[in-house]
Amino acid sequence: MKKKVAVIGAGISGITTAVLLQQSGYEVSVYAHEHPLKETKNPYFSSLFPSASIIPHSVFHPDLNEIFKLSQLFFSKLHEISFAGLTKHEHFELFAFENSAVDYPPLIDGYETLTDLEWHPKHPDIPIKSGWKFNCFFADWTDYFPKLVHSFVQNNGTFINKTIDLNSYASIDEDIIINCSGLGSAQLINEDKSPLILKGHLLKVNNAVELKSPSGNTVSYNFSPGSDIYTDSFGTPFDVYCYPRKDDWILGGSRYKGTLDDQGNWISEDELSQQFPPQIESLNSEIIKETFGTDLSEFSEKEYQYSYRYVRNRKNGLRIESENTSDRLIIHNYGHGGAGVTLSWGCAFSVLQMIIKKTEISNTDITPEQALISLANELTKL
Numbered sequence: 001m002k003k004k005v006a007v008i009g010a011g012i013s014g015i016t017t018a019v020l021l022q023q024s025g026y027e028v029s030v031y032a033h034e035h036p037l038k039e040t041k042n043p044y045f046s047s048l049f050p051s052a053s054i055i056p057h058s059v060f061h062p063d064l065n066e067i068f069k070l071s072q073l074f075f076s077k078l079h080e081i082s083f084a085g086l087t088k089h090e091h092f093e094l095f096a097f098e099n100s101a102v103d104y105p106p107l108i109d110g111y112e113t114l115t116d117l118e119w120h121p122k123h124p125d126i127p128i129k130s131g132w133k134f135n136c137f138f139a140d141w142t143d144y145f146p147k148l149v150h151s152f153v154q155n156n157g158t159f160i161n162k163t164i165d166l167n168s169y170a171s172i173d174e175d176i177i178i179n180c181s182g183l184g185s186a187q188l189i190n191e192d193k194s195p196l197i198l199k200g201h202l203l204k205v206n207n208a209v210e211l212k213s214p215s216g217n218t219v220s221y222n223f224s225p226g227s228d229i230y231t232d233s234f235g236t237p238f239d240v241y242c243y244p245r246k247d248d249w250i251l252g253g254s255r256y257k258g259t260l261d262d263q264g265n266w267i268s269e270d271e272l273s274q275q276f277p278p279q280i281e282s283l284n285s286e287i288i289k290e291t292f293g294t295d296l297s298e299f300s301e302k303e304y305q306y307s308y309r310y311v312r313n314r315k316n317g318l319r320i321e322s323e324n325t326s327d328r329l330i331i332h333n334y335g336h337g338g339a340g341v342t343l344s345w346g347c348a349f350s351v352l353q354m355i356i357k358k359t360e361i362s363n364t365d366i367t368p369e370q371a372l373i374s375l376a377n378e379l380t381k382l
């Protein structure tokens with residue numbers, strides 16, 4: 001008989017985990033406040049808003065690179081089978097100051113540093129001092145997330161509209177519980193008194209034109225203009241970005257620090273966080289004009305949005321671990337910060353491994369390659 005799993009949360013972490021567990025032979029139900037494709041505006045439901053680059057921004061975990069590497073394996077396979085919305089294109093990380101503060105370059109495809117580049121996006125007045133380029137996966141949210149949700153449903157997955165609290169765990173029938181409740185975890189688990197929650201603003205420009213490099217490739221960028229130009233109220237430098245989708249652009253970004261009050265509302269001492277940062281529009285507009293000759297003001301259909309990234313804090317960061325309770329196995333998968341999409345498959349695979357390790361009698365383990373083959377076979381059929 002199939003083992004039954006309850007996933008709490010219908011965001012990208014919950015749905016990805018649910019899909020992978022289904023493909024690996026489990027019967028999965030997803031419990032959530034809402035149906036993921038019916039809710040559209042709640043900023044506390046982060047998976048409605050990701051810009052969805054596959055880059056580990058604003059997230060902490062000791063094994064981050066390992067999880068990122070695993071995730072990329074899955075994205076590569078999905079890209080190979082042309083899974084809806086998954087693209088790969090030239091992405092630039094650019095800085096107006098010296099910066100080499102990341103350690104993921106060995107894990108990415110086509111990495112080149114600024115000095116090797118013949119061409120890169122530019123601001124007309126702010127010189128770029130450092131940076132790199134690579135071939136980056138992007139999940140076009142209009143297609144990718146709905147397709148994943150449909151895959152879950154088509155494979156006999158069930159959605160249960162229910163809010164879970166500390167006392168209602170007992171009412172869940174399934175043998176195994178996976179907690180993917182995102183920001184909800186702060187209350188559900190009751191473990192972190194003032195978690196770090198970064199507010200992020202987005203400007204969605206609808207029906208925009210494609211942004212291409214001189215060699216005809218689609219291009220995206222993150223640009224950090226320096227602390228004299230764009231920061232929060234406390235001087236933390238911010239970056240802006242432009243990520244093209246099929247028909248739109250997603251412009252960001254901001255990372256205002258705050259936390260949750262007892263009722264689960266976001267609070268911050270940073271007054272700047274209350275307004276849409278004008279730099280997102282002005283800096284991006286200047287870069288797009290200078291680099292591609294395109295005028296942002298030509299596109300009138302714009303949506304101003306914001307949502308929250310649950311970072312927890314630098315020390316604890318992402319929580320991907322099992323908890324020993326007397327009656328059943330609980331696995332936590334939350335605190336993905338600005339990288340929930342990026343890490344979604346790596347975390348889902350870690351959950352699968354934990355379940356196998358904790359519940360199977362034999363000493364069998366599963367390799368990513370085995371999981372990938374069955375996943376790709378099933379998803380191709382749908």
Ligand SMILES: Cc1cc2nc3c(=O)[nH]c(=O)nc-3n(C[C@H](O)[C@H](O)[C@H](O)COP(=O)(O)OP(=O)(O)OC[C@H]3O[C@@H](n4cnc5c(N)ncnc54)[C@H](O)[C@@H]3O)c2cc1C
Nearest residue numbers: 009010011012013047051052053164182184200340341342
């Ligand atoms: C502006 C912005 C830009 C971003 N860009 C990127 C990017 O480029 N790349 C990237 O990888 N990531 C990005 N992210 C981060 C990404 O959006 C999140 O990490 C991710 O969406 C988190 O997904 P999740 O499924 O863990 O949580 P969520 O999407 O928050 O989902 C939580 C789910 O749990 C449910 N839930 C919560 N509590 C309960 C409860 N008690 N009972 C029942 N259900 C409950 C909710 O209803 C929801 O269904 C961005 C985030 C923001 C805000």
